Amino acid sequence: xxxxxxxxxxxxxxxxxxxxxxxxxxxxxxxxxxxxxxxxxxxxxxxxxxxxxxxxxxxxxxxxxxxxxxxxxxxxxxxxxxxxxxxxxxxxxxxxxxxxxxxxxxxxxxxxxxxxxxxxxxxxxxxxxxxxxxxxxxxxxxxxxxxxxxxxxxxxxxxxxxxxxxxx
Numbered sequence: 292x293x294x295x296x297x298x299x300x301x302x303x304x305x306x307x308x309x310x311x312x313x314x315x316x317x318x319x320x321x322x323x324x325x326x327x328x329x330x331x332x333x334x335x336x337x338x339x340x341x342x343x344x345x346x347x348x349x350x351x352x353x354x355x356x357x358x359x360x361x362x363x364x365x366x367x368x369x370x371x372x373x374x375x376x377x378x379x380x381x382x383x384x385x386x387x388x389x390x391x392x393x394x395x396x397x398x399x400x401x402x403x404x405x406x407x408x409x410x411x412x413x414x415x416x417x418x419x420x421x422x423x424x425x426x427x428x429x430x431x432x433x434x435x436x437x438x439x440x441x442x443x444x445x446x447x448x449x450x451x452x453x454x455x456x457x458x459x
């Protein structure tokens with residue numbers, strides 16, 4: 292039986308988020324179809340996928356930035372997907388390849404011209420570089436430097452990145 296309310300459906304979907312099975316994608320699709328007109332629920336849908344521990348989550352999150360319901364113009368939507376990935380998915384955000392850091396830096400650079408306040412806040416996940424092992428520190432600082440070096444960077448983001456890089 293399908294859950295009759297959003298809370299039950301979300302709880303069931305939360306369980307499936309980290310299970311690699313055919314039912315996972317079917318459940319994600321069905322949940323979205325059922326609740327697509329409720330933007331707060333759609334934010335939860337994005338956030339669940341951003342938290343997934345399954346392999347391929349970085350690629351899945353990148354792909355979700357092209358989803359019709361995703362827009363960088365909506366700060367809540369951006370935080371639901373990109374912010375949740377950077378702040379609530381340590382497994383994949385801190386992947387040894389640095390792909391999670393590069394993804395966040397790409398998103399900050401895309402967002403900065405239109406919403407420098409939110410872009411600056413998103414930099415904070417990279418600004419915690421001192422808490423990590425030397426290899427990850429190098430990768431995180433490289434992305435901070437890439438953001439820092441972007442011509443025309445907003446004052447907000449420039450200040451946050453500069454502060455994060457201080458004493459590097």
